[in-house]
Amino acid sequence: MPQRSPRRQVSRLPPERRIADIMTAARAIFAEKGYTEHVISEIAERAGVVEGTIYRFFANKNDLLQQVAEAWFQEMMDQSAANFAAIRGEWNALHFVIFHTLEAIRRDPGLTRLMLYELRPEPEHRDSRLYALHHDYTGRLCAIVRDGMARGVFRPDADPELARDIAFGAIEMRTWSYLHHKSSFEPVPLAREITDMLYAGLLPRTAPVPQDETLRRLEAVSLRLERLADQGEG
Amino acid sequence: MPQRSPRRQVSRLPPERRIADIMTAARAIFAEKGYTEHVISEIAERAGVVEGTIYRFFANKNDLLQQVAEAWFQEMMDQSAANFAAIRGEWNALHFVIFHTLEAIRRDPGLTRLMLYELRPEPEHRDSRLYALHHDYTGRLCAIVRDGMARGVFRPDADPELARDIAFGAIEMRTWSYLHHKSSFEPVPLAREITDMLYAGLLPRTAPVPQDETLRRLEAVSLRLERLADQGEG
Amino acid sequence: MPQRSPRRQVSRLPPERRIADIMTAARAIFAEKGYTEHVISEIAERAGVVEGTIYRFFANKNDLLQQVAEAWFQEMMDQSAANFAAIRGEWNALHFVIFHTLEAIRRDPGLTRLMLYELRPEPEHRDSRLYALHHDYTGRLCAIVRDGMARGVFRPDADPELARDIAFGAIEMRTWSYLHHKSSFEPVPLAREITDMLYAGLLPRTAPVPQDETLRRLEAVSLRLERLADQGEG
Amino acid sequence: MPQRSPRRQVSRLPPERRIADIMTAARAIFAEKGYTEHVISEIAERAGVVEGTIYRFFANKNDLLQQVAEAWFQEMMDQSAANFAAIRGEWNALHFVIFHTLEAIRRDPGLTRLMLYELRPEPEHRDSRLYALHHDYTGRLCAIVRDGMARGVFRPDADPELARDIAFGAIEMRTWSYLHHKSSFEPVPLAREITDMLYAGLLPRTAPVPQDETLRRLEAVSLRLERLADQGEG
DNA sequence: TATGAATGAGTTTTCATTCAT
DNA sequence: GATGAATGAAAACTCATTCAT
Numbered sequence: 001m002p003q004r005s006p007r008r009q010v011s012r013l014p015p016e017r018r019i020a021d022i023m024t025a026a027r028a029i030f031a032e033k034g035y036t037e038h039v040i041s042e043i044a045e046r047a048g049v050v051e052g053t054i055y056r057f058f059a060n061k062n063d064l065l066q067q068v069a070e071a072w073f074q075e076m077m078d079q080s081a082a083n084f085a086a087i088r089g090e091w092n093a094l095h096f097v098i099f100h101t102l103e104a105i106r107r108d109p110g111l112t113r114l115m116l117y118e119l120r121p122e123p124e125h126r127d128s129r130l131y132a133l134h135h136d137y138t139g140r141l142c143a144i145v146r147d148g149m150a151r152g153v154f155r156p157d158a159d160p161e162l163a164r165d166i167a168f169g170a171i172e173m174r175t176w177s178y179l180h181h182k183s184s185f186e187p188v189p190l191a192r193e194i195t196d197m198l199y200a201g202l203l204p205r206t207a208p209v210p211q212d213e214t215l216r217r218l219e220a221v222s223l224r225l226e227r228l229a230d231q232g233e234g
Numbered sequence: 235m236p237q238r239s240p241r242r243q244v245s246r247l248p249p250e251r252r253i254a255d256i257m258t259a260a261r262a263i264f265a266e267k268g269y270t271e272h273v274i275s276e277i278a279e280r281a282g283v284v285e286g287t288i289y290r291f292f293a294n295k296n297d298l299l300q301q302v303a304e305a306w307f308q309e310m311m312d313q314s315a316a317n318f319a320a321i322r323g324e325w326n327a328l329h330f331v332i333f334h335t336l337e338a339i340r341r342d343p344g345l346t347r348l349m350l351y352e353l354r355p356e357p358e359h360r361d362s363r364l365y366a367l368h369h370d371y372t373g374r375l376c377a378i379v380r381d382g383m384a385r386g387v388f389r390p391d392a393d394p395e396l397a398r399d400i401a402f403g404a405i406e407m408r409t410w411s412y413l414h415h416k417s418s419f420e421p422v423p424l425a426r427e428i429t430d431m432l433y434a435g436l437l438p439r440t441a442p443v444p445q446d447e448t449l450r451r452l453e454a455v456s457l458r459l460e461r462l463a464d465q466g467e468g
Numbered sequence: 469m470p471q472r473s474p475r476r477q478v479s480r481l482p483p484e485r486r487i488a489d490i491m492t493a494a495r496a497i498f499a500e501k502g503y504t505e506h507v508i509s510e511i512a513e514r515a516g517v518v519e520g521t522i523y524r525f526f527a528n529k530n531d532l533l534q535q536v537a538e539a540w541f542q543e544m545m546d547q548s549a550a551n552f553a554a555i556r557g558e559w560n561a562l563h564f565v566i567f568h569t570l571e572a573i574r575r576d577p578g579l580t581r582l583m584l585y586e587l588r589p590e591p592e593h594r595d596s597r598l599y600a601l602h603h604d605y606t607g608r609l610c611a612i613v614r615d616g617m618a619r620g621v622f623r624p625d626a627d628p629e630l631a632r633d634i635a636f637g638a639i640e641m642r643t644w645s646y647l648h649h650k651s652s653f654e655p656v657p658l659a660r661e662i663t664d665m666l667y668a669g670l671l672p673r674t675a676p677v678p679q680d681e682t683l684r685r686l687e688a689v690s691l692r693l694e695r696l697a698d699q700g701e702g
Numbered sequence: 703m704p705q706r707s708p709r710r711q712v713s714r715l716p717p718e719r720r721i722a723d724i725m726t727a728a729r730a731i732f733a734e735k736g737y738t739e740h741v742i743s744e745i746a747e748r749a750g751v752v753e754g755t756i757y758r759f760f761a762n763k764n765d766l767l768q769q770v771a772e773a774w775f776q777e778m779m780d781q782s783a784a785n786f787a788a789i790r791g792e793w794n795a796l797h798f799v800i801f802h803t804l805e806a807i808r809r810d811p812g813l814t815r816l817m818l819y820e821l822r823p824e825p826e827h828r829d830s831r832l833y834a835l836h837h838d839y840t841g842r843l844c845a846i847v848r849d850g851m852a853r854g855v856f857r858p859d860a861d862p863e864l865a866r867d868i869a870f871g872a873i874e875m876r877t878w879s880y881l882h883h884k885s886s887f888e889p890v891p892l893a894r895e896i897t898d899m900l901y902a903g904l905l906p907r908t909a910p911v912p913q914d915e916t917l918r919r920l921e922a923v924s925l926r927l928e929r930l931a932d933q934g935e936g
Numbered sequence: 937t938a939t940g941a942a943t944g945a946g947t948t949t950t951c952a953t954t955c956a957t
Numbered sequence: 958g959a960t961g962a963a964t965g966a967a968a969a970c971t972c973a974t975t976c977a978t
Contacts, residue, residue: 012958040952050961052954061952113355121351126414162404162427169403170396180360193396197435205434244942246977252941274969287942289970486938508973518940519974529973581823589819594882630872630895637871638864648828661864665903673902712963714956720962742948755963757949943975954964 019057022047026068031110062122066130069119072111073133076104084140090148090202095195097141098167102187105175113179116172138164145202155204163198170194245282253291256281260302265344274298296356300364303353306345307367310338318374324382325433331375332401332432333425339409340419347413350406372398379436388436397432404428487525490515494536499578530590534598537587540579541601544572552608558616559667565609566635566666567659573643574653581647584640606632613670622670631666638662713750721759724749728770733812742766764824768832771821774813775835778806786842792850793901799843800869800900801893807877808887815881818874840866847904856904865900872896 013021025047029038040061044051058064080100087093105112115130125131142160149158174190177183247255259281263272274295278285292298314334321327339346349364359365379397382388408424411417481489493515497506508529512519526532548568555561573580583598593599613631616622642658645651715723727749731740742763746753760766782802789795807814817832827833844862851860876892879885 015958018958039950044961050959051952052960052962053958055953056958117351117355120410121347123414159427162431165404165407166400166428166431169405169407170400171403172406173399173403176354180357193393194400197396197400198431199435200437200439201431201434203434244975244977246941249941273967275967284943285969286944286971290941295969507971512940518938519972520939520941520976521937523974524938585819585823588878589815591882627895630899633875634868634872634896634899637873637875638868639871640874641867641871644822648825661861662868665864665868666899668905668907669899669902671902712954712956714962717962741946751962752964753948754950754965758962763948939976939978941975941977944972946971948968948970950968951966952964954962955960956962957960 015057018049018053022049022054022057022064023068023071026064027072027111030065030068030114031108033110065114065119066128069111069115070130070133072108073115073130073137076100077133077137080104090144090151090153091195091199093144093147094141094167094198095191097144098171098194098198099187099191101168101171102174102185102191105171105178106185106187109175109179112175116175116179138168141167148202154202158202163202166201167194167198170197249291252283252287256283256288256291256298257302257305260298261306261345264299264302264348265342299348299353300362303345303349304364304367306342307349307364307371310334311367311371314338324378324385324387324436325429327378327381328375328401328432329425329429331378332405332428333421335402335405336408336419336421336425339405339412340421343409343413346409350409372402375401382436389438392436397436400435401428401432404431483525486517486521490517490522490525490532491536491539494532495540495579498533498536498582499576501578533582533587534596537579537583538598538601540576541583541598541605544568545601545605548572558612558619558621558670559663561612561615562609562635562666563659563663565612566639566662567655569636569639570642570653570655570659573639573646574655577643577647580643584643606636609635616670623672626670631670634669635662635666638665717759720751720755724751724756724759724766725770725773728766729774729813732767732770732816733810767816767821768830771813771817772832772835774810775817775832775839778802779835779839782806792846792853792855792904793897795846795849796843796869796900797893797897799846800873800896801889803870803873804876804887804889804893807873807880808889811877811881814877818877840870843869850904857906860904865904868903869896869900872899 022043026038026043029043029046040051040054043064044054047054054064058067080096084093084096087096115134119125119128119130122128141164145154145158145160145163148154149156149160171194174183174185178185256277260272260277263277263280267276274285274288277298278288281288288298292301314330318330321330349368353359353362353364356362375398376394379388379392379394383390383392383394405428408417408419412419490511494506494511497511497514508519508522511532512522515522522532526535548564552564555564583602587593587596587598590596609632610628613622613626613628617624617626617628639662642651642653646653724745728740728745731745731748735744742753742756745766746756749756756766760769782798786795786798789798817836821827821830821832824830843866847856847860847862847865850856851858851862873896876885876887880887
């Protein structure tokens, strides 16, 4: 698709405005196209600029990707943070985080795909600002667990990090199905179910959940008793 | 009439051998390089052939990717299936699946990355043989949950699919850290913790949580001990 | 389409038989596929041999093409030559050649395409045996014209070569439509029409049909001559 | 971060100019090389650009081929259309079309080859703009025949399409010889001969067919008379 | 003699990035 | 500051031909 365009009307805009235009266009493209299919020239076209202009404001393609994702993520965090303060109770708090995450994914599957497929796999991802943001966001769930432990609602040996991984891991698995258009994606029941499972796993064990160590000792003892018993019978 | 450069030493191998060489080379490259950086020419070089040779045995690059992943996955499944039959008890069964998955990931992180980053994102992934294999594999966990529900160990309203997503979602989250070399990856404690959380979430909500196999044996033993004691008294 | 075939049963056939098999297969492929789409490996497969075997009997791909075309052409010539001797009369003779050519094209459009698209464009075509054969074949038409001229049926200044080009040129134009599946191809009426046109062009001119440019000049001249005459009289 | 080799001197041209350069280069290559031997890289080199540049202006190789052929054809049509209106008389009109076609071929044999060998064989040729142009062009001859039929000059059962095929078929046969450098190619006598043959085939069957010879003698006579007359006047 | 695995030189095409204008 | 033409490096894939077995 060669384009022989007549020289474009040069419009001189304030940089912030240009940057905003470009990021809006990029976000739209990212939301539509998947899997490395987005092309700088297309973003430029939609933003009403040429490729070269993008490089005045962004170091390279990846920088643009990062910045778009960051801005989007920040938005999402701001949105949910507003209501977060008012939540009372551990279950409610966990549910709030999980539900809002699911809602955000449902709203913007394309941007979720951008993060999961393109940004996270990069080797430098862990050092990026985006990772830091994401880590902060998911860290809220850790904080809730930690609070619950402090308040005695959750068992003292719970692992907040694992709780985080369970919640967001489950969310992500469902997201794959959604992105592949293979399953519906209903935040309401899903959030409830995930929260229930997580919550139950964090509560104090009301009955002894035997620990392997102990079990193994008991097993050893019973084995000896069995032998003893056998001998006693024999 | 073309005879430009001296032909390299042609070594003639049986196809199976050549295919094995290529797949080994590809697997090695996949394990090292990440994020779409693997190139046919590099695989060819490492396999000691020219690019054209690869196309004798594989329809295209993606076909090679798929076949390598399938073979690897099959290996892993065969390995763990061998011991699976002997497992007794829900906790043990869940633990077995989770632990073996973690172990396989620890062994071959590069191939895990291949699956997560490159194969899964593809639009046709859901229709691939690889997906079917993977679905079968993770389905074992669903089956365990279903059995537990049937036997009354797990609550009747548990969701086997959700259990699967929680277990493998949590595993995957940890895998990311591992792949980014940002955290250690210890299957032993991790499997225990994930299993515990999952197990707790599946139990009847208020009831105590016995580990049945062991308990049953303990009960049996104590019964016999009581009898012994009775006899001793008699 | 990679083929991992088990080692083929080595069958040792007399060379003539092998050559015949290969040529039959090649002819079939050429008849089906068009425009440089035929591939040695495919011909080999259909002939029940491997690529290497073909190169034992044919110097290269082009040699195979040539030989197939030659054999086919020879067949066609033998076929029509059989009946040719019996023809009486110029119109009948011309019609015979034209009709048989059209019939052959209708029977084997694929092989016609082979000749028109692939063989004739080659720079060396004029030096090939195939060209010689073809030239011989079309030469029959020249001979008919020459005979007709000698017998006084055709005008003495007719050009046999041009007659040939007109007949076979018209045939070829129609063949293109046929090959593109854009028009039906009916040898019977077509042969009659082409023959009629050609025949009419070859007959003696019975009266002068003035060419108007010239006529105009002749008129002008005669006008002046009349004036001159008037003056001479005056 | 890539900056491997020193960038060649970038010369910045207006697109029309660059496109013209590329098309000129392509036309030159097509005129020289035959039979699918022309390669994008060579065209690029001759145009003084790199391959990528060509793809800025042309979607793919075939697009370039088509556009070059179209432009060339359009030129030729424009050229001959200019004088066409003034022609009077069927013979002259037929002759005009045939002669101009031959002239165009003589001027640009390479581009003729491009059309005959490469473009026409393509399966989609019949749907191309080039085909439409060509069909329009050759359609002029049909129109002439139709006019002649309407005016009673040609026999009422003449077939304009067949007339077209005869004229352009004969032209094409001669073109082959020319392309293979095996025969001279003289538009003047050739046009006259083809026109004569065609014209004769179109006249009412019994009508007198003027013989060139006679006319030429008349012309010679009138010339001498003119000179005589001039002398008589002087 | 037949096999068919292996070669390797191409060829088209893509696209992030640069820099003359 | 903006433009957008031009770059150039690669990458996937093809296939006629060779030659060790």
